[in-house]
Structures are given as structure tokens and as C-alpha cells.
Amino acid sequence: MTGGTEAGLKPASSTLGTRLAARLRGGGRPFARPYQAYLFLLPGLAVYVVFVLIPIFGTFRYSFFDWTGFSPPTFIGLANYVELTRDADFWKAIGNNAFFVIFYTLIPILLGLFLTSLMTRGRLRGLVIFRTGLFLPQVMSPVVVGIIWRWLFALDGPINELLRAVGLAAWARPWLGDFTFAPYAVGVVGSWVQYGLCMVLFIAGAQSIDEELYDAARVFGANAWQQFRHVTLPGLRQQILVAFVLTFIAALRVFDLVFVLTRSGGPGKQTLVTSILVYQQTFNRNRAGYGAAIAVVMTLIIVLVSVVVLRLQARDEARDAAITV
Amino acid sequence: MRRSRFSPAGQRTALTYALLGVFLFIAVMPFVGIVLTAFKTTAELANSPFALPKAWRWENFVAAWEGARFAAYFQSSVLVVVPVVVISTILATLSGFAFGMYRFPGDSLLLLIILLGLMVPFEAVIIPLWQIMGDLGLRNTYWALILPQVALSFAFGTFWMRANFKNLPTELVDAAVVDGCTTWDVLWRVLFPLSRPAILSLVVLLFMWTWNEFFLVLVMASGDLRTLPVGLALLRGRYATDVPVMAAASVMVLLPVLVVYIFFQRQFIQGMIAGALKS
Numbered sequence: 001m002t003g004g005t006e007a008g009l010k011p012a013s014s015t016l017g018t019r020l021a022a023r024l025r026g027g028g029r030p031f032a033r034p035y036q037a038y039l040f041l042l043p044g045l046a047v048y049v050v051f052v053l054i055p056i057f058g059t060f061r062y063s064f065f066d067w068t069g070f071s072p073p074t075f076i077g078l079a080n081y082v083e084l085t086r087d088a089d090f091w092k093a094i095g096n097n098a099f100f101v102i103f104y105t106l107i108p109i110l111l112g113l114f115l116t117s118l119m120t121r122g123r124l125r126g127l128v129i130f131r132t133g134l135f136l137p138q139v140m141s142p143v144v145v146g147i148i149w150r151w152l153f154a155l156d157g158p159i160n161e162l163l164r165a166v167g168l169a170a171w172a173r174p175w176l177g178d179f180t181f182a183p184y185a186v187g188v189v190g191s192w193v194q195y196g197l198c199m200v201l202f203i204a205g206a207q208s209i210d211e212e213l214y215d216a217a218r219v220f221g222a223n224a225w226q227q228f229r230h231v232t233l234p235g236l237r238q239q240i241l242v243a244f245v246l247t248f249i250a251a252l253r254v255f256d257l258v259f260v261l262t263r264s265g266g267p268g269k270q271t272l273v274t275s276i277l278v279y280q281q282t283f284n285r286n287r288a289g290y291g292a293a294i295a296v297v298m299t300l301i302i303v304l305v306s307v308v309v310l311r312l313q314a315r316d317e318a319r320d321a322a323i324t325v
Numbered sequence: 326m327r328r329s330r331f332s333p334a335g336q337r338t339a340l341t342y343a344l345l346g347v348f349l350f351i352a353v354m355p356f357v358g359i360v361l362t363a364f365k366t367t368a369e370l371a372n373s374p375f376a377l378p379k380a381w382r383w384e385n386f387v388a389a390w391e392g393a394r395f396a397a398y399f400q401s402s403v404l405v406v407v408p409v410v411v412i413s414t415i416l417a418t419l420s421g422f423a424f425g426m427y428r429f430p431g432d433s434l435l436l437l438i439i440l441l442g443l444m445v446p447f448e449a450v451i452i453p454l455w456q457i458m459g460d461l462g463l464r465n466t467y468w469a470l471i472l473p474q475v476a477l478s479f480a481f482g483t484f485w486m487r488a489n490f491k492n493l494p495t496e497l498v499d500a501a502v503v504d505g506c507t508t509w510d511v512l513w514r515v516l517f518p519l520s521r522p523a524i525l526s527l528v529v530l531l532f533m534w535t536w537n538e539f540f541l542v543l544v545m546a547s548g549d550l551r552t553l554p555v556g557l558a559l560l561r562g563r564y565a566t567d568v569p570v571m572a573a574a575s576v577m578v579l580l581p582v583l584v585v586y587i588f589f590q591r592q593f594i595q596g597m598i599a600g601a602l603k604s
Binding site for chain 2: 044056145152
């Protein structure tokens with residue numbers, strides 16, 4: 001059964017590699033003819049290389065060129081990146097992405113924790129219905145979500161009608177066209193999409209927390225808040241990390257929602273985000289090289305955040321394993 | 326043994342349900358609203374936006390389907406989603422099998438390279454993709470929409486199916502090999518039946534992601550080649566300001582995913598959570 005083990009003992013540099021190697025050393029793989037593996041892998045890998053891997057390097061390469069997308073590109077070194085540092089639109093977009101992190105990440109995680117704290121004690125009936133309903137915004141097309149909320153926020157839309165009906169007519173306004181309120185309005189939609197995801201993640205996590213920990217906390221006289229603070233919250237560390245990385249990436253990547261809600265970042269540049277900027281520079285202003293540079297920065301931030309959180313998670317797991325041993 | 330409604334615990338439960346109900350309402354109500362709007366006339370919507378429609382009229386759906394070309398967009402969506410899901414699932418099952426059941430030189434390196442595909446957004450590949458599709462003469466064909474989505478779905482699917490195959494009992498495989506089964510027999514007759522739940526979840530997730538994909542289609546497709554979300558977002562002219570027609574078109578975009586979601590909500594939710602935890 002260990003016939004194939006000497007075939008590929010590699011230095012494991014990453015946690016992924018380490019875990020993989022550990023798995024492989026422990027249990028053996030059933031098949032000993034590696035060339036077959038390449039055959040199974042080849043068709044998918046070929047598509048992946050041509051349509052993902054090569055383009056990634058292509059984007060990186062183009063970011064050093066002045067290129068319209070049509071004419072032959074001219075090498076300009078780091079000029080695109082230098083321009084980025086002075087581009088007010090770019091910093092505005094990055095700033096807006098950072099602002100949306102509050103609504104995409106922070107608020108949904110807090111709401112999710114709050115709802116989880118409500119639901120963890122005692123068995124609730126109809127959990128499936130709540131779970132299915134609360135998760136719904138996560139599953140539906142962001143374009144439709146955008147269209148629905150554009151209608152809800154419209155000057156003669158339901159939200160303003162409701163304000164008028166309760167005597168707050170002075171508050172009624174075209175929310176998405178308002179210089180001050182548009183970023184908040186877009187943010188609210190983001191929170192609405194993300195909190196169900198956080199909640200579902202946390203509930204799944206909370207269900208695996210040992211009931212005895214709560215009993216122990218009660219014996220020591222912990223009240224509901226203390227139980228949440230010292231049992232539920234630490235127990236959900238992994239899930240909070242995952243929710244953080246998912247929603248954070250969503251905040252950085254957001255495109256379709258903004259594209260539909262404020263017709264690409266308006267009013268002015270109040271809701272402009274990085275991905276919209278990539279699109280506009282590349283396909284509306286024919287500055288593909290510059291668009292590529294923005295895309296590279298955006299991708300680097302996403303990969304960096306993912307890797308850091310994965311590391312944190314791996315360290316967590318290692319520590320847990322150490323405790324168990 | 327029922328808890329008294331007036332005991333502290335009972336009050337707590339009631340409060341929990343009330344709060345959950347409020348949040349459920351907030352999550353679901355906008356979708357209910359759009360469905361109701363799709364059956365109203367413009368005048369009806371202005372007068373009573375929250376009421377049920379007076380009659381269940383299908384005119385808005387006809388207007389969207391025929392007038393606003395949603396028949397063409399629907400066809401595009403189907404012609405893109407079906408191949409993407411089928412091809413990605415097959416390719417990912419094969420590669421997941423390779424990573425889960427074999428060890429071979431370069432396996433962990435290849436896995437890391439594929440992991441990259443789970444992180445990069447379409448923005449990171451779109452400019453060269455546009456160029457490559459031009460070089461291959463595929464720009465403005467369905468292939469320009471299908472192939473990149475197969476490639477990114479392959480990355481997710483590989484991790485998904487690898488986890489599945491690693492969790493299957495190896496004893497079964499060993500027994501089958503001893504019995505003289507070929508590798509193909511093992512995969513097809515022994516492992517495939519055991520992997521059906523994982524494959525079903527994968528199909529459901531890929532269906533949703535591909536159906537909702539926006540950025541790639543926005544860049545690569547024009548005219549009737551557009552899929553439903555892009556057709557809806559770019560709708561211009563007289564239907565674009567007609568809220569009930571827009572609502573009817575939105576329902577057409579939502580409905581297929583909604584039906585699949587309601588039937589397979591367990592696969593959706595567990596799949597997205599497990600996928601997130603694993604990747």
C-alpha cells in the first residue's frame with residue numbers, strides 16, 4: 001500500500017503542504033502509478049493554465065505597459081504604479097472599499113454574533129426556516145438585489161413612502177443620489193447581503209461547542225453575557241476568522257452591486273470602488289495598462305489578507321492540536 | 326413537558342422568536358415585494374406599493390420576455406450555465422480523484438497553484454482574457470463566457486472533490502484493486518456512487534455562481550449573447566423605467582436559483598460553509 005510513497009516526498013514549505021505530507025505519510029494512497037494521476041489532472045489543468053494562470057501573469061506584465069488594449073503596448077516600467085499613488089480617484093476608491101468593510105464585515109459579524117447569542121441557548125423549532133430565509137440574500141443575483149434596493153431607495157419608493165406615512169417627510173430623499181447618504185445606502189445593502197452568511201456560520205460553530213462548558217460557567221455563576229463572552233465567543237474563533245475573510249474579500253471585490261445601485265459609483269465618485277475603476281479605465285477609457293496596475297494592487301490585497309488569515313487559522317489549529325495532545 | 330409561556334425561559338424564547346422574525350422579515354421581504362410588483366400595473370404600484378396586486382397579470386412578464394429580449398438572455402444563460410456546470414464537474418471530479426487518491430511528484434505545488442484560482446477575482450485576469458479570446462477568434466461567442474468560468478470553477482471543484490475522495494474509506498478501494506478492478510472501474514463503480522452527495526453539492530453551487538456571474542459576461546458579451554443578470558443590468562429604453570417590467574425580469578433571473586435553493590438549501594448552506602472553511 002505504501003508502494004508510491006517514495007515517489008514524491010517533497011519539502012513541505014507551507015501549512016497546506018505540511019498537512020498534505022502528513023496525510024500522505026500516515027495513510028497511504030491506494031494507487032501507485034503517478035502517471036495516471038497526471039492523466040486525470042491534465043484536462044482540467046490545461047483549461048486552468050490557459051484561462052486563469054497565464055492571464056494572471058498577463059495582467060502583471062501589462063501593468064508595466066502603456067497600452068490602449070488595441071495598439072501595440074509600450075513598456076513604461078513602474079510609471080503606472082507611480083501614477084496610482086497620485087491618482088485621487090484610486091485613493092477615493094480604496095477609501096470607499098475600506099468604508100464598505102464596516103458594512104460588509106464589521107456590522108454583519110456583530111449582527112451575526114448577536115443573533116447567534118440569542119439562538120444558542122435552548123433548542124429552537126423552525127431553525128431551518130430561519131436559516132433558509134436569512135441566507136437567501138447570499139444566494140440571489142447581486143444584480144437583482146441591486147435593482148430591488150434601487151427601487152426601495154427611490155424618491156417615490158417604499159422607504160420614502162413609509163417615512164412620509166409616519167410624518168417624517170422631511171427625511172425622504174433619493175438616498176442613492178444623495179452625496180452624503182449614498183455611501184451609507186450602498187453599505188446598508190452590503191450588510192443586508194452578508195449578515196445571514198455570518199449568522200449561519202456562527203450557528204453551525206456554536207452547535208459544536210461542548211454543552212459542559214456552559215454548565216461549568218453556570219456553576220461559577222456566569223450570567224448570560226459572561227457565558228457568551230467567555231464560552232461562545234472563544235468557541236467561535238475559527239468561524240469569526242472565516243466570516244472575516246469572506247466578507248472582507250467581498251467588500252474589496254464588490255462590483256455588480258455598485259454597478260447597478262449607483263450606476264458605477266455615483267453620485268460624483270461617492271461610491272466608486274476599485275473594481276469599478278479597473279473596468280472604467282480598461283474598457284471605457286482604453287487604458288488597459290493602467291487598469292491592469294489597479295487590478296494587480298487589488299489582487300495583492302485580497303491574496304495577502306487571505307494568506308494572513310489562513311496562517312492565523314493554521315496557528316489556531318496547531319495550538320488546539322497541542323492542547324489536545 | 327412544556328415550558329410555561331410566562332416563565333423567564335419562556336419569555337426569552339418568545340423574544341428570540343420575535344427578533345428572529347424581524348430579521349427574517351427584513352431578509353425575505355424585498356424578494357416578496359419584487360414578486361408582487363411584477364404583477365402590478367404602474368398606476369397600481371404608485372397607489373399601493375405594499376398591497377397585493379388586484380389581479381395576477383402576466384403582461385409584465387410578456388413585455389420582459391418578448392419586448393425586452395429576455396427570451397434571448399434566458400437562452401444565453403442556459404447555454405452558458407449547462408456546459409460550465411457539466412464540464413467543470415467532470416474535470417474537477419477527475420482532478421479531485423488524482424489529488425485525493427494518488428501522490429505524485431509536484432502534487433502539493435500544483436495544489437498551491439490551483440489554490441490561487443480560489444482567491445483571484447475576475448478583474449485580475451480579465452484584460453489578458455479579452456486579448457486571448459480575440460486571438461482565438463472566440464470573442465463574442467459562448468466559449469468566451471464558458472471557458473474562463475470552467476477554469477475558475479475547476480479550481481474550487483478540485484479542492485471540493487479532493488476533500489471528498491480523501492474522506493472515503495480506502496479499504497474499499499484496496500479491496501476493489503485486489504479483486505482486479507482497473508483504476509477506471511474503481512473510480513466509476515466504487516467511488517463515484519459514494520461521491521454522489523459531494524457532486525450534487527458541487528453542481529448546485531456551480532449552478533448558482535455561474536447563473537449569477539456578472540463581470541465576465543459584462544466584458545465579454547454583447548447583444549443577445551448576454552446572460553440574464555447582464556441583460557437586466559444594461560436594460561435601457563422604455564422598459565428600464567417601467568418598474569413592474571423590471572420586476573418581472575428580475576423574477577425571471579431569480580426564479581431558477583430560488584427553486585434550486587429551496588430544494589437543496591442544505592447543500593447550498595453547508596456547501597458554502599464547508600467550502601469557505603476548507604479554502
